[in-house]
Amino acid sequence: xxxxxxxxxxxxxxxxxxxxxxxxxxxxxxxxxxxxxxxxxxxxxxxxxxxxxxxxxxxxxxxxxxxxxxxxxxxxxxxxxxxxxxxxxxxxxxxxxxxxxxxxxxxxxxxxxxxxxxxxxxxxxxxxxxxxxxxxxxxxxxxxxxxxxxxxxxxxxxxxxxxxxxxxxxxxxxxxxxxxxxxxxxxxxxxxxxxxxxxxxxxxxxxxxxxxxxxxxxxxxxxxxxxxxxxxxxxxxxxxxxxxxxxxxxxxxxxxxxxxxxxxxxxxxxxxxxxxxxxxxxxxxxxxxxxxxxxxxxxxxxxxxxxxxxxxxxxxxxxxxxxxxxxxxxxxxxxxxxxxxxxxxxxxxxxxxxxxxxxxxxxxxxxxxxxxxxxxxxxxxxxxxxxxxxxxxxxxxxxxxxxxxxxxxxx
Numbered sequence: 326x327x328x329x330x331x332x333x334x335x336x337x338x339x340x341x342x343x344x345x346x347x348x349x350x351x352x353x354x355x356x357x358x359x360x361x362x363x364x365x366x367x368x369x370x371x372x373x374x375x376x377x378x379x380x381x382x383x384x385x386x387x388x389x390x391x392x393x394x395x396x397x398x399x400x401x402x403x404x405x406x407x408x409x410x411x412x413x414x415x416x417x418x419x420x421x422x423x424x425x426x427x428x429x430x431x432x433x434x435x436x437x438x439x440x441x442x443x444x445x446x447x448x449x450x451x452x453x454x455x456x457x458x459x460x461x462x463x464x465x466x467x468x469x470x471x472x473x474x475x476x477x478x479x480x481x482x483x484x485x486x487x488x489x490x491x492x493x494x495x496x497x498x499x500x501x502x503x504x505x506x507x508x509x510x511x512x513x514x515x516x517x518x519x520x521x522x523x524x525x526x527x528x529x530x531x532x533x534x535x536x537x538x539x540x541x542x543x544x545x546x547x548x549x550x551x552x553x554x555x556x557x558x559x560x561x562x563x564x565x566x567x568x569x570x571x572x573x574x575x576x577x578x579x580x581x582x583x584x585x586x587x588x589x590x591x592x593x594x595x596x597x598x599x600x601x602x603x604x605x606x607x608x609x610x611x612x613x614x615x616x617x618x619x620x621x622x623x624x625x626x627x628x629x630x631x632x633x634x635x636x637x638x639x640x641x642x643x644x645x646x647x648x649x650x651x652x653x654x655x656x657x658x659x660x661x662x663x664x665x666x667x668x669x670x671x672x673x674x675x676x677x678x679x680x681x682x683x684x685x686x687x688x689x690x691x692x693x694x695x696x697x698x699x700x701x702x703x704x705x706x707x708x709x710x711x712x713x714x715x716x717x718x719x720x721x722x723x724x725x726x727x728x729x730x731x732x733x734x735x736x
């Protein structure tokens with residue numbers, strides 16, 4: 326009997342996961358994984374933050390805790406603290422009751438819930454994402470029913486920096502009520518962030534054209550080591566009076582990758598729309614996963630709401646950010662000392678976990694096939710994959726590859 330599923334085609338592989346599998350299958354002792362999207366220690370090991378470990382141990386010994394269902398919109402103490410962390414403890418929007426948060430399934434779930442709400446409830450159909458961007462942005466919004474995906478320019482290969490003029494021109498041409506996906510800090514994959522003055526210019530256009538800003542906030546604190554600095558963009562937009570959403574993830578800054586702790590922060594300009602908006606979000610969540618998991622959110626809530634744990638966590642963030650910055654500096658210094666063709670200051674000009682190296686696909690193929698160094702085809706690398714033990718090997722491999730393959734306009 327023919328299967329009902331016989332016409333189902335095989336979907337394309339997800340590059341980052343396929344790359345990780347290839348790395349794991351590789352038996353070469355010198356192999357290096359620069360594709361992984363997670364923090365690693367200098368021993369290239371996952372790091373459970375000490376403050377997280379301490380909190381989990383305390384929770385395990387608390388007999389008052391149980392495994393009952395959370396409310397549909399999640400753990401309120403978590404969402405309240407997460408929203409405060411993003412918008413600031415002195416946020417006027419919070420004080421006036423115009424901002425609220427709901428717990429989501431990490432950053433991806435937050436983006437999907439935002440897309441579902443904006444598409445189904447507000448009836449928006451057009452969304453803009455940067456070129457390049459995190460590849461999941463497109464899939465999330467299309468799967469949520471958005472029918473008009475558009476792009477705006479962002480990366481300028483000639484300068485290895487922000488194409489502000491191109492970005493602003495594309496936003497000026499966007500139709501009213503288009504959803505504009507903005508990376509609040511540590512742009513993925515380029516590591517290039519607008520300056521405060523550039524954010525002001527972006528806000529001017531978004532306001533003039535009546536566009537809707539959505540901030541992907543996956544790396545607060547993890548980018549610079551400073552929670553306040555990393556929240557500048559979204560806080561500036563809120564101060565300007567924008568209605569917006571912020572999609573938070575606690576995977577990176579808490580190391581809670583598999584706990585799926587996220588928050589959707591919503592800022593409106595009238596308190597009377599808060600209750601109806603929450604009611605519609607409740608129905609959306611109920612029809613998708615009913616309610617979120619407790620463990621990761623409880624860890625985050627405990628840390629954010631306990632002053633001594635909060636201070637300890639900020640120290641952990643600084644440790645991670647400082648290691649990333651030091652690897653950026655180390656790689657650039659080595660490439661320049663070797664006389665690697667091209668210019669490499671962009672490696673230290675960029676911020677956050679990822680670096681858009683400017684390496685082209687031929688360079689990438691050579692690094693993977695001849696040196697067993699795994700990175701995305703775009704040339705994006707995770708700086709956390711570099712360690713004091715492999716950075717010389719990686720720098721030499723890049724030097725030899727670029728020298729042999731040659732340059733193009735991307736370097």
